Amino acid sequence: MRGEMSVIVRTIARITYALILVFGFYVILHGHLTPGGGFQGGAVVASGFALLPVAFGAAAAKRYLNPSLMRHLEEVGSLAFLALGFLGIGISFFYNVLANSGSLFGAAVPFGPNSGILNSAGTLPFMNWAVGLKVMTGLMTIVLVLLIGAGKEGKD
Amino acid sequence: MNALSVHAPVLLVATPLLAAFVVPLVAKLGSTVRNAVVGVFTLLTASLAGLVAANVLAGSGAPSVYVFGANPLNLTLPSGMHVPIRILFEVDGMSAFMILITALVAVAATLYSFSYFKEHSGGEMYYPLLFLLLAAIFGMEETGDLFNFFVFLEIAGIAACGLIGFRPWRGRSQEAAFKTMALYTLSGLFVLIALGLLYGQHGGLNIAYLSSRVGAGMLDLVALGLLVVALGTKAGVAPMHMWALDAYGEAPAPISAVLVASSQASLYGLFRVLFTLFGAAVSVAALGWFLIALSVLTLFVGVTMALLQKDIKRLIAYGAVSQIGYMLLGVGVGFTTSGSRPAYGFVAMQGGIFHMVNDAACIGLLFLAAGAVHRASGTRDLNRMGGLGHDMKWTAALFAIGALALAGVPPFNGFSSKLLIYESSFAASPILAAIAILSSILLLAVFMKVFQAAFLGPRLLENVREASRGMLVSMLMLAVVVVVFGLFPGFFVDKLVTPAAKALWLGRDAYVRAVLGG
Numbered sequence: 001m002r003g004e005m006s007v008i009v010r011t012i013a014r015i016t017y018a019l020i021l022v023f024g025f026y027v028i029l030h031g032h033l034t035p036g037g038g039f040q041g042g043a044v045v046a047s048g049f050a051l052l053p054v055a056f057g058a059a060a061a062k063r064y065l066n067p068s069l070m071r072h073l074e075e076v077g078s079l080a081f082l083a084l085g086f087l088g089i090g091i092s093f094f095y096n097v098l099a100n101s102g103s104l105f106g107a108a109v110p111f112g113p114n115s116g117i118l119n120s121a122g123t124l125p126f127m128n129w130a131v132g133l134k135v136m137t138g139l140m141t142i143v144l145v146l147l148i149g150a151g152k153e154g155k156d
Numbered sequence: 157m158n159a160l161s162v163h164a165p166v167l168l169v170a171t172p173l174l175a176a177f178v179v180p181l182v183a184k185l186g187s188t189v190r191n192a193v194v195g196v197f198t199l200l201t202a203s204l205a206g207l208v209a210a211n212v213l214a215g216s217g218a219p220s221v222y223v224f225g226a227n228p229l230n231l232t233l234p235s236g237m238h239v240p241i242r243i244l245f246e247v248d249g250m251s252a253f254m255i256l257i258t259a260l261v262a263v264a265a266t267l268y269s270f271s272y273f274k275e276h277s278g279g280e281m282y283y284p285l286l287f288l289l290l291a292a293i294f295g296m297e298e299t300g301d302l303f304n305f306f307v308f309l310e311i312a313g314i315a316a317c318g319l320i321g322f323r324p325w326r327g328r329s330q331e332a333a334f335k336t337m338a339l340y341t342l343s344g345l346f347v348l349i350a351l352g353l354l355y356g357q358h359g360g361l362n363i364a365y366l367s368s369r370v371g372a373g374m375l376d377l378v379a380l381g382l383l384v385v386a387l388g389t390k391a392g393v394a395p396m397h398m399w400a401l402d403a404y405g406e407a408p409a410p411i412s413a414v415l416v417a418s419s420q421a422s423l424y425g426l427f428r429v430l431f432t433l434f435g436a437a438v439s440v441a442a443l444g445w446f447l448i449a450l451s452v453l454t455l456f457v458g459v460t461m462a463l464l465q466k467d468i469k470r471l472i473a474y475g476a477v478s479q480i481g482y483m484l485l486g487v488g489v490g491f492t493t494s495g496s497r498p499a500y501g502f503v504a505m506q507g508g509i510f511h512m513v514n515d516a517a518c519i520g521l522l523f524l525a526a527g528a529v530h531r532a533s534g535t536r537d538l539n540r541m542g543g544l545g546h547d548m549k550w551t552a553a554l555f556a557i558g559a560l561a562l563a564g565v566p567p568f569n570g571f572s573s574k575l576l577i578y579e580s581s582f583a584a585s586p587i588l589a590a591i592a593i594l595s596s597i598l599l600l601a602v603f604m605k606v607f608q609a610a611f612l613g614p615r616l617l618e619n620v621r622e623a624s625r626g627m628l629v630s631m632l633m634l635a636v637v638v639v640v641f642g643l644f645p646g647f648f649v650d651k652l653v654t655p656a657a658k659a660l661w662l663g664r665d666a667y668v669r670a671v672l673g674g
Contacts, residue, residue, distance in 0.1 A: 079177050092228075093163065
């Protein structure tokens with residue numbers, strides 16, 4: 001098919017695609033414990049998606065990825081982030097109402113050094129997911145916009 | 157009600173941000189619903205701005221602190237810390253003054269956009285960018301943290317560039333957007349380097365905390381220099397003004413008005429850095445003369461270049477640049493004479509600060525009127541229009557009000573603030589007052605020429621229609637401000653300008669105490 005790269009690139013892309021996505025989601029999920037967070041993880045996930053047009057051509061990317069869905073998911077991500085900020089408005093904007101509450105991500109962190117408790121930090125992991133969703137869909141929208149002109153010349 | 161006014165500072169930024177994300181979703185339901193939502197959010201933002209300003213001015217401009225995520229929300233130093241670690245907003249008289257200016261321009265520009273963009277598509281991208289720009293401007297004016305300021309500065313820059321190049325089928329607007337983005341990014345990097353230098357030395361970026369720590373050391377002075385140059389560039393101070401002409405000239409008319417407010421927010425950042433951050437650390441007189449030199453250059457370049465322009469919007473853009481010179485002149489004279497002749501210095505500060513609101517109103521009015529002229533005549537070339545006053549009586553009258561106010565003719569608002577600047581800069585050096593008056597006279601000549609070329613004389617263009625009602629109402633709103641501020645300057649100087657000038661001039665200690673206690 002036009003715009004495809006060699007079989008080596010396509011095979012490697014098939015293998016690394018899943019690994020990149022898993023790593024990106026790991027960075028988002030562990031944003032409150034390890035370096036990185038929603039933005040960095042979202043960028044990693046988007047770079048995994050960006051392999052699709054690179055290895056398989058713009059037409060394949062346009063078939064599987066829907067720009068208007070991406071744009072709306074981006075807005076949902078931003079709205080979710082703002083909503084999480086408003087969650088604490090009873091005390092102050094961005095107040096962490098879920099921390100130490102016992103709910104999801106609500107475990108109390110013991111004093112002193114520890115190896116990191118995933119189920120902690122309250123609203124922060126949710127914010128990481130909101131930012132991650134916004135960044136991955138936003139960057140994908142940019143990639144798709146850049147692809148608008150690709151493949152129309154008929155010479156590649 | 158009480159909870160609303162407690163949280164008003166953060167809601168003022170969160171509301172336009174929310175609007176920026178909601179509008180693209182509701183835009184699917186058609187342009188009527190979209191415009192209704194945009195209108196509601198604009199009014200909500202403006203009322204929150206009024207509420208924030210009213211709260212601060214009720215406390216005669218004393219700084220109030222809002223700490224994000226803190227319990228209670230004014231807890232700046234949790235767990236016995238000596239460094240404020242959380243992001244915080246700190247609103248004082250000067251911030252309140254700037255917030256009111258931005259809210260005024262925002263309401264006028266949005267109302268104008270409804271009828272200006274009637275047959276253009278792309279509103280689902282235009283209004284979100286506009287709200288993003290407004291959220292960033294409000295954020296810059298409220299924040300008490302330098303890094304936070306940088307973030308809002310960048311958001312404002314990106315949103316502004318998107319709006320300047322909003323009509324991509326006109327190549328020149330793309331060029332203007334690109335030039336603006338290059339200079340915004342460059343000055344943004346200057347700010348970032350300055351913040352790095354300050355953070356490396358003092359370990360914090362809270363303005364109040366830094367203000368208690370900075371000295372006249374070499375690195376601090378380098379940071380100060382970078383901040384002055386970068387914020388001066390963003391405000392459009394000569395010789396870094398070249399982006400402003402393209403940006404104001406090529407952006408859609410309502411955006412030109414909002415860009416003026418955005419430039420003023422950068423100027424506010426400059427004043428905040430000079431007075432609050434480095435107020436106690438640097439030799440005042442030398443820096444003050446540097447500002448005065450910049451302001452005189454800005455005045456001179458803006459006014460003389462305006463004489464040569466044939467494009468109506470570019471001409472007004474030069475006028476806008478020259479007005480930044482007046483504000484800087486007032487504040488620079490205030491800065492210089494603060495030690496030697498404080499009585500004059502304070503009047504100069506009042507003049508410079510009062511001129512900000514007057515400039516936003518009359519330059520905004522002129523840009524909106526020029527947009528109406530462009531829409532009606534289909535050209536911005538002054539040589540090709542003429543006799544528009546026959547068909548556009550209202551626009552002509554409103555343009556005349558704006559032009560006379562800009563030239564400092566009584567009884568309009570430009571006169572009252574310029575008079576304060578003339579009087580006080582005479583005390584610093586009579587030459588300064590002479591230059592300021594000469595610039596005003598030249599501006600009057602420039603706008604006489606424009607008015608004559610565009611509105612007077614025989615009808616040159618057929619089928620010219622008066623601007624639509626929405627556009628006229630938004631222009632009328634700014635014109636009312638121009639006239640009322642000109643007729644009752646004493647009232648507004650007492651109620652709005654004096655708290656703002658005091659917050660900058662004498663408010664440093666209170667600003668620091670509000671965060672660090674003691």
